[in-house]
Amino acid sequence: xxxxxTGPAVEGGDExxxxxxxxxxxxxxxxKLYRKHCDRIxxxxxxxxxxxxxxxxxxxxxxFLRAWNKLHLFRGESSFGTWMHRLAxxxxxxxxxxxxxxxxxxxxxxxxxxxxxxxxxxxxQGLRSDLEQAISQLPERARSVLIxxxxxxxxxxEIAEITGMAVGTSKAQLHRARKxxxxxxxx
Amino acid sequence: MNNPVYSEQExxxxxxxxxxxxxxxxxxxxxIARRLTAHEPRRQADSGSAWRHQAIAASVAIAFVxxxxxxxxTGPAEQQSGETLPPNLAMQATMKAxxxxxxxxxxxxxxxxxxxxxxxxxxxxxxxxxxxELQQAESALLAALRDYPEKTYxxxxxxxxxxxxxxxxxxxxxxxQFSRRKI
Numbered sequence: 027x028x029x030x031x032t033g034p035a036v037e038g039g040d041e042x043x044x045x046x047x048x049x050x051x052x053x054x055x056x057x058k059l060y061r062k063h064c065d066r067i068x069x070x071x072x073x074x075x076x077x078x079x080x081x082x083x084x085x086x087x088x089x090f091l092r093a094w095n096k097l098h099l100f101r102g103e104s105s106f107g108t109w110m111h112r113l114a115x116x117x118x119x120x121x122x123x124x125x126x127x128x129x130x131x132x133x134x135x136x137x138x139x140x141x142x143x144x145x146x147x148x149x150x151q152g153l154r155s156d157l158e159q160a161i162s163q164l165p166e167r168a169r170s171v172l173i174x175x176x177x178x179x180x181x182x183x184e185i186a187e188i189t190g191m192a193v194g195t196s197k198a199q200l201h202r203a204r205k206x207x208x209x210x211x212x213x
Numbered sequence: 214m215n216n217p218v219y220s221e222q223e224x225x226x227x228x229x230x231x232x233x234x235x236x237x238x239x240x241x242x243x244x245i246a247r248r249l250t251a252h253e254p255r256r257q258a259d260s261g262s263a264w265r266h267q268a269i270a271a272s273v274a275i276a277f278v279x280x281x282x283x284x285x286x287t288g289p290a291e292q293q294s295g296e297t298l299p300p301n302l303a304m305q306a307t308m309k310a311x312x313x314x315x316x317x318x319x320x321x322x323x324x325x326x327x328x329x330x331x332x333x334x335x336x337x338x339x340x341x342x343x344x345x346e347l348q349q350a351e352s353a354l355l356a357a358l359r360d361y362p363e364k365t366y367x368x369x370x371x372x373x374x375x376x377x378x379x380x381x382x383x384x385x386x387x388x389x390q391f392s393r394r395k396i
Contacts, residue, residue, distance in 0.1 A: 053249050060242055065234035072235060083241055090245050120341055153227055161228075176228045204224065212218055 045106050049097045060090055063107050067114045073173045074118040077162040085121060089114035111178070115188050119170060153211075160210035161203075168203035171196050176204075308368055315375045318382055340385070347381060350374055 041062070047055035067089055072082035093100075093113055100109050161169060170189060174180040175196075180188075182196045189196070219227070354374055358367050 053246060056249070057242055057246065060245065064241065065236050068237045068241075069233055069235035079238060083237055083239070086237065087241050087245050087248070090241075091248055094245075094249055154231060157227055157231060172228070176225065177231055177233060204221075204228075207228070208219065208224055211224070 041106055042102070045097065045100065045102075048094070056090075056094055059093075059106060059110075063110050064090075066107070067110065070111065070114055070173070070178060071118045073158075073161065073177070074115070074170060075121070076166075076169070077158065081121075085114070085118050088121075089117040092117055112184075112188070115174065115178075115180075119189055156211055157207065160207045163210070164203050164206055167191065168199045168206065171199040172203035172207070175200050304365065304368055307372065311372050311375045315378060318379055343381065347374070347378055351378070 041059070044055040044058045048059060064086065068082060068086050071085040071089070072079065075081045075085060089110070093110055096113070100106065161172060164172065167189070171185055174185045174188070175182065182193045182200075185191075185196045186193045191199070351374060354367060354371050358364070358371065361367060
């Protein structure tokens, strides 16, 4: 089971009944699931795609559509929110547009990206804003690991499973990501 | 600049404290609901755009996976010949030309993008599976070539793979155009 905490269960087991109804093709029930989890899924996608709001919206829609088609595979071993979160992470990380950016960034621009981010940083903004910017400018794999581990609470083994990288690589990417974020904030 | 120096703990706490929920600027549900409805005909009949999408995507998947498998079948026999001759000049030139063609196509592929989110979910998965097969083959081949750069067999396989990848990108472009027209 995933370690990701997706918030308290809906009172009275409503969520379970929504899932059951949605499995039967009940779109309004699925809308309730969407309304409950949309913001969490959007934040995940927005960060994973480097703060591109338009792309994040596409990914959220794709993730919920995939969930609709895969609801029969949801067995209730975790909460719907946890299952949905994992599915959205898979959708975002397998999206070709993000992968292509990874290729472009990591082959052509790797270290320069961070320097660009530092140069563009407005030091009058708060730490949170600086952090979001520094994270968004990380190389894609480092960013993915930092978001999933430090913000979303996944374990390295889970990240390895989602991303296809080795556990050791996930740890190394996290170390690298934190170092790059620190450098961005302190420069 | 006198930017503050954060301790390791402060930095981790700041990252951890970033909000895990953010509201999108617009309501995304209508777009989802529209496509939920669009999924329904797929269960009923084997006609319409959903069927065509899946057929194209399936043909892409089958063609490329089959291509790889057929390619693999020819491998061992050639390998058994134990050829370790250095690649000749013609092969080297062919490899360079192939790589140039592939990289040019790949750059265009990146620049154009594809509206995969407008395809049927199953179609996207089929494409993703094909892409994953090609990517795995590429990783394995490039790794092998790093160790044995002079193996003619491996160089030939990379040529075959690049041809497959070019074909895949062309199919994706066709599928992309098709799906955009359907929006």
